[in-house]
Amino acid sequence: MKQYRVAIVEDDKDYSEFLSQCLGKYGLEKEISFSIKTYGKAESFLDDYKKACDVVFMDVELGDGFLNGMEAARKLRAVDPTVLLIFVTNMPQYAPEGYSVDALDYCLKPINYNDLSVKLDKAVRVLSQRGGIPVRIKDRNGTRIVSSSDIMYIEVMGHDLMFHTISEVITSYGGLGERENELSGNNFARCSASALVNLSYIKGLYGDEIDVGGDRIKIGRSKKKAFMEQLNTYLG
Incomplete structure (x- = not known):
């Protein structure tokens, strides 16, 4: 239910x-x-x-x-x-x-x-x-299942993937490109080589940075044009 x-x-x-x-x-x-x-x-x-x-x-x-x-x-x-x-x-x-x-x-x-x-x-x-899609996230204790709509952004930190959700940060592993493909069509966009953001949580744009759920994230130069096109499409 x-x-x-x-x-x-x-x-x-x-x-x-x-x-x-x-x-x-x-x-x-x-x-x-x-x-x-x-x-x-x-x-x-x-x-x-x-x-x-x-x-x-x-x-x-x-x-x-x-x-x-x-x-x-x-x-x-x-x-x-x-x-x-x-x-x-x-x-x-x-x-x-x-x-x-x-x-x-x-x-x-x-x-x-x-x-x-x-x-x-x-x-x-x-x-x-x-409504989002279920996303499986493996951490040290097992496999978590969260809704994509609850994920604000995913970033690469060393060899880990950090899933920043509305309630917590979950540490996992894997490739960001795989997650980008998985979340295609669910309002996610790659803003840099190390960050994939949920466009619905963007609160502001400040030069080469965006505010996502209160956190500032850098927009990569090579990703900026495609990212801004996706953001403008999302904003209508």
């Missing part, structure tokens, strides 16, 4: 519990599951965030805290440009501002399950199109 990771940032416990119940009901109907974490303040959510969510439900009018939902969303986008963001609000005038942080949609309070299920259909459709 497919599982999606969801964060609910909502200072009203009743709404937070109701959203959790709706997600459970939707999951039973669609035969999927949700791993849910709830937060009452934007600060605690951002402090805990490790780029390991598929969907974030963000209350715009967070009351008890330094940040409101829109400010928190801007900070979230600075570290994760791809997570799906759905605003929860009782003030529809916030909807246009939500698109400035690339919100997928917004739910107007009081939330209706049928309306919410339409938003969830949209989110699941987008996530299914992003």
Whole structure:
């Protein structure tokens, strides 16, 4: 059964519990599951965030805290440009501002399950199109299986291959060219002789360097033209 990771940032416990119940009901109907974490303040959510969510439900009018939902969303986008963001609000005038942080949609309070299920259909459709392929990674303890969508980049370090995922760095071995062929068609591009990056995690371009998941990686001179063509195609 497919599982999606969801964060609910909502200072009203009743709404937070109701959203959790709706997600459970939707999951039973669609035969999927949700791993849910709830937060009452934007600060605690951002402090805990490790780029390991598929969907974030963000209350715009967070009351008890330094940040409101829109400010928190801007900070979230600075570290994760791809997570799906759905605003929860009782003030529809916030909807246009939500698109400035690339919100997928917004739910107007009081939330209706049928309306919410339409938003969830949209989110699941987008996530299914992003779905990666299983990647086998051998380390000293055995064989790990991770989704390609969770790999930010792979780099060569001496005789090792370092798989930088959203949650950890896995040390393995093998050729980077083999991994490039394996991940062809899954938004990966070779930016140098020693690095293969997931284009969806690129946060910025700075001269001959790119920011991938918060790490700076050099673009090799011989790879730059082909890499930039792939990046521009990915960005549309």
